[in-house]
Amino acid sequence: MAPGRGGSHDGRVTLGVPRWTLILAGAGALFIVLPILGMTLRVDWSRFGALVTSEAAVAALLLSLRTATMSTVLCLLFGVPMALALARSRFPGQRLVRAVVLLPLVLPPVVGGLALLSTFGRRGLLGETFEVLGIQIAFSTTAVVLAQTFVALPFLVLSVEATLRASGARFEAVAATLGATPGTVLRRVTLPLVLPGLVSGAVLAFARALGEFGATLTFAGSLQGVTRTLPLEIYLQRESDADAAVALALLLVAVALLVMLATHRPRGLS
Amino acid sequence: MTGFRSVRLALGLAAASVVLAGCAGTAGAAPGSTGSSTPQSRAQGETLTVFAAASLTKTFTELADRFEADNPGVTVALNFAGSADLVTQIREGAPADVFAGADARSMDRLRGDGLVDGDPAVFATNTLTIAVPADNPAGIASFADLAAPNVDVVVCAPQVPCGAALPALEAATGVTLAPVSEENAVTDVLGKVTSGQADAGLVYVTDVASAGAAVLGIPVPEAGQTVNEYPIAVVAGSGQARLGASFARFVTGATGQSVLGAAGFGTP
Numbered sequence: 136m137a138p139g140r141g142g143s144h145d146g147r148v149t150l151g152v153p154r155w156t157l158i159l160a161g162a163g164a165l166f167i168v169l170p171i172l173g174m175t176l177r178v179d180w181s182r183f184g185a186l187v188t189s190e191a192a193v194a195a196l197l198l199s200l201r202t203a204t205m206s207t208v209l210c211l212l213f214g215v216p217m218a219l220a221l222a223r224s225r226f227p228g229q230r231l232v233r234a235v236v237l238l239p240l241v242l243p244p245v246v247g248g249l250a251l252l253s254t255f256g257r258r259g260l261l262g263e264t265f266e267v268l269g270i271q272i273a274f275s276t277t278a279v280v281l282a283q284t285f286v287a288l289p290f291l292v293l294s295v296e297a298t299l300r301a302s303g304a305r306f307e308a309v310a311a312t313l314g315a316t317p318g319t320v321l322r323r324v325t326l327p328l329v330l331p332g333l334v335s336g337a338v339l340a341f342a343r344a345l346g347e348f349g350a351t352l353t354f355a356g357s358l359q360g361v362t363r364t365l366p367l368e369i370y371l372q373r374e375s376d377a378d379a380a381v382a383l384a385l386l387l388v389a390v391a392l393l394v395m396l397a398t399h400r401p402r403g404l405s
Numbered sequence: 406m407t408g409f410r411s412v413r414l415a416l417g418l419a420a421a422s423v424v425l426a427g428c429a430g431t432a433g434a435a436p437g438s439t440g441s442s443t444p445q446s447r448a449q450g451e452t453l454t455v456f457a458a459a460s461l462t463k464t465f466t467e468l469a470d471r472f473e474a475d476n477p478g479v480t481v482a483l484n485f486a487g488s489a490d491l492v493t494q495i496r497e498g499a500p501a502d503v504f505a506g507a508d509a510r511s512m513d514r515l516r517g518d519g520l521v522d523g524d525p526a527v528f529a530t531n532t533l534t535i536a537v538p539a540d541n542p543a544g545i546a547s548f549a550d551l552a553a554p555n556v557d558v559v560v561c562a563p564q565v566p567c568g569a570a571l572p573a574l575e576a577a578t579g580v581t582l583a584p585v586s587e588e589n590a591v592t593d594v595l596g597k598v599t600s601g602q603a604d605a606g607l608v609y610v611t612d613v614a615s616a617g618a619a620v621l622g623i624p625v626p627e628a629g630q631t632v633n634e635y636p637i638a639v640v641a642g643s644g645q646a647r648l649g650a651s652f653a654r655f656v657t658g659a660t661g662q663s664v665l666g667a668a669g670f671g672t673p
Contacts, residue, residue, distance in 0.1 A: 256600055258601035287471065356586030362586065373493070374490075374564040
């Protein structure tokens with residue numbers, strides 16, 4: 136370790152970051168912090184408690200937490216194999232597949248909702264099949280989870296894929312030469328290796344699912360306790376009671392911040 | 406500690422730079438948005454900014470064209486959104502000269518804040534009707550049919566104009582609905598019907614008229630008892646009060662009424 140790189144605050148600042156980047160970083164941080172602060176200043180604190188504990192608000196929050204959790208589980212279930220396929224194997228059209236899989240990142244959520252509608256809607260590509268099977272998607276919580284998974288999946292895939300590429304395949308190769316089966320390599324080597332990326336990807340996916348709005352509104356509808364998640368409740372309250380909308384918005388920010396703080400630790404940060 | 410101090414200084418400078426950049430951005434991107442008292446007059450003429458309810462998109466676009474043709478040098482800038490959104494925008498200082506809402510409630514909120522110049526005039530009425538997909542899969546023939554089990558009905562939430570009239574309609578018909586979704590805007594209700602996602606939706610008669618062959622309208626006789634009134638008024642502090650009043654008269658006048666009537670709006 137080089138001298139002068141102790142644990143003091145001064146040491147951290149002089150680690151080699153040019154000072155001008157700090158100015159820009161500060162400006163960028165303020166650009167995000169100020170609007171949140173501005174919104175907080177609008178909160179009517181005398182009514183805050185009542186507004187965030189109203190029946191509609193509690194129903195929306197619980198629905199949001201429930202659906203975002205289910206979406207994150209689905210993202211993990213399908214996203215990790217997707218990341219593995221993209222990072223560890225080669226197949227024709229891989230670049231195109233990768234680009235398409237990441238499309239929900241850039242699609243306006245309303246477009247995502249329309250795409251889901253034309254596929255899982257009652258008159259969509261697969262809608263009738265589901266109806267025959269007795270699965271009701273229209274206006275159900277399932278539709279909310281589908282919409283959230285659609286927009287959140289790329290976050291998990293990107294995060295896990297990047298970690299897989301960064302960690303390299305050396306340990307996996309060694310394990311394989313020592314006689315480990317592909318299943319054992321995945322379980323004992325690959326997954327522990329990419330755990331940080333997996334966790335941060337899952338947190339990002341959860342946060343994205345929590346904030347999902349456009350696709351849900353277009354595809355799932357809006358009914359208290361069934362499809363009206365917290366973002367939809369905020370959008371609705373804004374029509375009649377701006378104070379309620381701001382209070383609920385702050386609730387959403389608090390929940391998202393808590394989740395991030397509790398679990399999102401970039402690698403190298405202890 | 407000098408390093409630490411200079412970081413704080415940098416942060417202070419950064420804060421100022423963000424604010425300055427923000428100010429510059431506002432001035433460049435949205436001229437006149439600092440207050441409704443500064444009218445935008447282009448080199449050639451004047452601009453009248455009209456904030457109108459989303460359900461007026463087609464009719465007001467046509468009326469603006471005709472108003473511009475009648476008044477050379479005048480440009481009508483239109484901003485369409487839900488009435489409540491428009492009220493919020495005006496309250497936050499958006500440079501509106503004229504406000505045309507989809508219900509009395511939104512206009513009352515503006516008046517309550519002293520943001521209306523003079524008295525609003527009602528220029529159109531609208532009533533609710535049932536819209537079903539063109540093939541009417543659930544075989545809806547009356548308002549009472551909407552309450553049948555396994556019929557997916559979509560309505561507007563009570564907080565928005567198109568949903569505010571629903572309780573009165575339920576009272577008049579004696580039928581209470583159990584909707585599968587309460588949407589934020591009438592366009593969202595219509596979307597759920599045109600896509601076939603819902604069996605039926607409650608929308609305005611004008612929405613059925615503009616949706617064309619995609620949906621079928623099923624009249625509700627009792628809807629005539631719960632008429633929605635559309636008010637128009639000049640926004641207080643507008644630098645174009647005279648031109649704004651002239652536009653409001655144009656909308657309530659013969660041309661306005663014929664365009665609105667053709668779209669299915671009722672006359673006040």
